[in-house]
Amino acid sequence: MEMKIISLFLYLMGILCLVYCEKFRFDNYTLYKIYPKTEIQISLLQKLQENDLNLDFWTDPVPNAKYVMVLSSPKNKESLENIMNKNAMAFEVAQSNIQESIDKELVASSTRMIDGRWNTYYKLDAIYGWLDTLATRYSGVVTVIYGGTSYEGRPIKGVKISHGPNKKAIFIEGGIHSREWISPATVNYITNELLSSKDDKIQAVARDFDWYIFPVTNPDGYVWSHEEFRMWRKNRRPTIGNSIGVDLNRNWNNNWLAQGSSTNPASDSYAGPGPFSEPETRSLSTFISSIGDKIDLYLSFHSFGQLLLIPFGNTTEPIANYHDALHIGKKAMKTLSVRFGTQYVTGNIAEAIYLATGGSIDWVKEREQVPLVYCYELRDRGTHGFVLPPEQILPTSQETMDSILELIHEARELGYMNSGSTVGASILMMILLLITNLL
Ligand SMILES: [Zn+2]
Known part of the structure; x- marks a missing residue:
């Protein structure tokens, strides 16, 4: 009798554990x-x-x-x-x-990122710890910055890389959709390259701009996708009924809820009860506004689909400098393809993927008037989707870095991103030329 009670107890504990202890499994999904x-x-x-x-x-x-x-x-x-x-x-x-692919995703068990190890997805603590390490290792160049606080009280932590005053800025936003793990991974790689690469071109762009980099702009969702539910996309704020989470890339105050977002709180693309209803978008946008006039280039990283998207998400009508933006983007994607042959499609959000509004890049473009704004949908085209095998982290990151160099190069060719000291120099050159001609 006693044995029976004990085994019943163990059985019940087992069920309880399955419900509460185990992270959700996607067996045979x-x-x-x-x-x-x-x-x-x-x-x-x-x-x-x-x-x-x-x-x-x-x-x-x-x-x-x-x-x-x-x-x-x-x-x-x-x-x-x-x-x-x-x-x-x-x-x-x-x-x-x-689930087989999820099991193959190498997730570092350590809370520290290992230098040079780019075949692993890192948890939030490891990434945040690494950002702190960078500030110590490259003191005077790297400072830790905060783009606000999440609903669950986690900091939206990033780094600023700066080699001196009076520079224009490049802003990098990663991980706003938490299940797109390749986004923070690639952003971390870019950060590392900007600081430690021996490549002359990378060193030059690292020095020429102030870089504001946030690898994980949805920290609560990212933690949830690691600890409980791999496919989590939204933030973690309880909304209506039993529903949790708002799609942070449908919550920005630009044509909010106009297209491609949902009013159903249970939906993965729920836009929230109002524009900027969420602490993450509210605080990050405030941070962006505080340096808005400095930003020459804004890059947002998502997955997947191999697309380079240009604002706006509500219309196929081109933005003012659309043809420049398209030209620069296409050149950059051509460069991206050189290393491994990865093909991207470049276009306006509405024509390249779908009508979708309330995303960060539309707001940044319209509100902050940032000249060049792009959203990467990184690898792949659906073979693995969000569960990109860890051996693809490094090649994805490398080809993306190649493309960023080309973005900046082409932008400069067309007269963008030449402000600050460089513009000063060219104005000086023009004056000198003028004087020489006059003489
Ligand atoms: Zn996304």
């Missing part, structure tokens, strides 16, 4: 790559996305979408496949068990 061909098929997928929150749409079924990635639990697989078959929609299984 299937990742589908769907190829809609007609408008009817697209609108069917749109309805599914709106109404069936059990399906996790990794990409949106937008008009002209070449493919749509959907993650399905084993429970929903059959009905999803039935719908696709009934409607003659072509699809393939990209991954039959996403």
